[in-house]
Amino acid sequence: xxxxxxxxxxxxxxxxxxxxxxxxxxxxxxxxxxxxxxxxxxxxxxxxxxxxxxxxxxxxxxxxxxxxxxxxxxxxxxxxxxxxxxxxxxxxxxxxxxxxxxxxxxxxxxxxxxxxxxxxxxxxxx
Numbered sequence: 001x002x003x004x005x006x007x008x009x010x011x012x013x014x015x016x017x018x019x020x021x022x023x024x025x026x027x028x029x030x031x032x033x034x035x036x037x038x039x040x041x042x043x044x045x046x047x048x049x050x051x052x053x054x055x056x057x058x059x060x061x062x063x064x065x066x067x068x069x070x071x072x073x074x075x076x077x078x079x080x081x082x083x084x085x086x087x088x089x090x091x092x093x094x095x096x097x098x099x100x101x102x103x104x105x106x107x108x109x110x111x112x113x114x115x116x117x118x119x120x121x122x123x124x125x126x
Contacts, residue, residue: 030054031116038075039097041066044084048097050076053116055109057087057100066092072099078115083108 030052037060038044048060058076066072066089076083085108087099104112 030058033116036077038077039072041070041072044073044075051096053112055101055104055112055116057090057098059096059098061095062092062097063095066097068092071102072097074099076112078111081111081115083111 031054033050033053035050035053037048037050037058038046039048039060039062040046046062046064048062051059051061068089068091070089072087072089074085074087076085083104085104086102088102089097090100091098
C-alpha cells in the first residue's frame with residue numbers, strides 16, 4: 001500500500017463525526033467518485049455507476065428498486081482492484097440506492113480510503 005494509505009487512515013481518525021451541515025446523517029462524508037459496480041440480490045449481475053463513496057458505504061444509480069434493509073451482493077471496481085462485498089440498503093430514492101457495507105475487511109477498507117484520497121476530490125458532506 002502506498003504512503004497515501006496511512007494518510008487516508010489518519011484523515012478518517014481525525015475527521016470529527018457528524019461533520020458538515022446540520023442534518024448530516026453520515027459519520028464521515030463521501031467522495032464524488034464514479035466507478036462501475038456490479039450488484040444484485042444473491043449474485044451481482046446488474047451493472048451500475050457509483051455516485052459517491054467512502055469506506056462505510058456508497059450510493060449508486062440503479063434501474064432496479066431495492067427495499068430498504070435488504071442485502072445486496074456487490075463487486076466494486078477500483079482501477080485494477082475488484083472488491084466483493086455485502087451491503088445493506090439504507091435508502092432508495094428516484095433511481096439512487098444508498099448502501100452501508102456489511103463485511104468490508106480492514107485491508108479493503110484501507111484500499112477504498114486510499115483510492116478516494118488519491119483521487120483528490122473533496123468529500124461530499126450530505
